[in-house]
Amino acid sequence: MSMNYAFPVASRLAVCIAASTILTPACADIFQDSKASLELRNYYFNRDFRQSGVAQSKTEEWAQGLILRVESGYTEGLIGVGFDAIGLVGIKLDSSPDRSGTGLLNTARGPGGRAEDDYDAVGATGKLRMAKSTLKVGTLLPKMPVVMYNDSRLLPQTFRGAWLNSADIDNLSLDLGRLDQTKLRNSSDNEDMSVYNGVARNIRLGRHATSDRFDFGGATWRWSPSLSTAYHYGELEGIYRQHFLTLNHKWTISEGQTLSSDLRWSRSLDDGGSNVDNSALGAMFTYSANGHGLGLGYQRMSGDTGFANINGTDGYLVNLVQINDFGNQDERSWQARYDYNFAALGVPGLTFMTRYLSGDDVTVRSRADAGKEWERDSELGYVIQSGPLKNLGLKWKNASARSNFSSDIDENRLIVTYSLGLW
Template identity: 30%
Template sequence: MEKNTLPAALIVAGFSFSAHGAESGKAHGFIEDSQAFISSRTMYYSNDNRDGGVDQRETATALKLAFVSGFTQGTVGFGLDVSSLVALHLDGGKGHHPNANTFFPSDSDGSATHSWSRATANVKARFSKTELAVGNNFTPNLPILMSTDARLVSQNFGGGIITSKDFNGFTLTAGKIDKSPGRATSNPTGLSIAGGIKDSNDFRFAGGDWSVTKNVMLQYYFARLENYYQQNYFGLTHLLPIGNDQSFKTDLRYFVSDSDGKNGDAGYRFNNNGGYAKNPGEVDNKTWSAMFTYSLGGHAFMLGHVSVSDDGGFVWLDQGNVVDGRSRPEGNGGSTFYLFTKANVGTFSRAGEQTSFGQYSYDFSKIGIPGLKASAAYLSGDEIKDVRGGSDHKEWERDLRIDYVVPTGLLKGFGTTLRHGTYRSDGSSIPDTDQTRLIFNYSYSFL
């Protein structure tokens, strides 16, 4: 693990990847359309293992400097986005940093390292409404590729992505990703899936969003992680305005995932999220989900269901146990996926699992308290198949969340988030857990 002091990190100019620059036809130039800002996140993380294992309680802060350029004038415009951050470990409490790199990277003796830093950059070009970016500071939000922002810093990806809006109603995206500096390290590794110990430097994807009408969107994406899996995604969202500050939203998602190349061989095996697989170590899955949200004023009521096929668990891009030639993982763990069941603690993604969930949220701006929101969610999964083929395991989770962002005044934009998750199961690889995260965010733009 590279150690860096705060002064050294602050010397590096900082910047952050922006997926879309100024709209075509409105650009003024490289500097004129640039943005520069400094942001900070301080986070307290508590993971209380109710099964008697090691508890984790740590506090850290991260400071990020950022500049996002505009595009040079001309038929083809060019730009540069660069990012630099430094993270400081404030407190871990003796015995409460379990050397798991789930929140902050570990030093050689297993304790939390004092600090670490990372600098990344993308170069970009734009022609009409098509943008190409190449670098190592991508934070995508696509159905088949998502960056997690659940801990102190965001997960980054390196490679190249092209996005086009040249066709009316369509947003088309394609790219290749070959590495990822994770949420707790300065050093990138190759890509993998849960349980994989061999890396793959070839994750390719293509697809798009089609806005059929202003209230209907269709999606299709294809992704392939060489020697691990191929995945097709189909999505549909529909928003029905009812009137009188009411609406009803339908969100349907369907994934089909199959084995690719060496998947199943030693080093390229998939652990099926701790559950059963018809062909052990191989990807073989179909997962669908349906979510329905009724909104009335500041109230939102969501109900849904996720069904995982019983041939194997759901699969998504991860870094597995890839250690990049080192004897232990270096903080590259941490990933997310495009299903509501990626909860505060659990994933509800094992073979055969049938998960029903509900969430209630309220926006207090409707009663004169702008910036304050709260939500409560409950997930219940059953019919989970274990490694022997049984299908009687269950798990549940209750998540509570409060968010407040100062709307005006000197501290405008200062945000606080409190999240608490309670997870219990009768046969999961995840121990029974109570998890709390308290987060303070602030961003200041100076250009």
């Protein structure tokens, strides 16, 4: 996909910016309705896998991230014009060649295999709006079942492409678009897309290892404020295509008590250049009352391969957690989760979560017996609610994972965030 399609939007925007210097009413809203924010993200990551007997026993790095987001309003008229921009900077605070590979710092290496001192990226997006329909062209951060950008490290993953969303029909949201490049969370460069292929995904590729075309579309229907269903389709040209059905429901049992249901089913097939063949069923039910939350989940893979998703993205699976997603071939897994919001005790901003997941029946080509794995996660977070440090967030994430077909892992992450509205 050529980015030449962005030129008409860019030229109209340039005309508007020039005209705005004499305060033409048609362009005033593009600036009056604009907003900008700066997010500071300080991230320490430690992953220990010395018990696996590999040469490098752990990864450990510390870095500072800056994420600048700018969103304009729209010009007046039948078709409104606007623009968005994002600036990303990652700064190394501590790293060494024998501890690299956390995903916080640039994959490019300097002399001696050392991580570079910093890396950055800039993205721009032109946008058009007519009624309740919006077309965005340029840098995108898609978040839908068939393609979910990854934001689990220092800087977010981004994509390049075009995305049309329409909400002109009440209770119906429609999406249609194409992506041609991605910038991974630890890179400054755009590149073609590939399919994630973990230890036991068992995906075989033909002559197409990467693709510069991912087409997607979807429809979400809100039956009521508490019930919605959706269908989405995605196709990574020459590698795989995917159908995705979802249902979300929230039942208010009584005042202060709810039961939430999250059901997901997908069917992934090859697109002429792989052996992708997977059906994924997932269900998560969460009971909430008086600050407590108790969740139970089940996930089942079937077919000749594991789940298919674009490399670097978050696969939309109910058992996607801190380290694993339990999406291997034939894997069946369950999850038990507990959350507590301390606002119920008069301490707003303080939250706690813990969960345990177990998976088995994994088809591992290098083993005669079935693969098994489990993971245990805990998170403790606090966001300051008032005063000069309002919006300062602190989070500790701890995880342990054990497997008979992959590395055993113990992990800690310490994250400090601060968001500042610039205008």
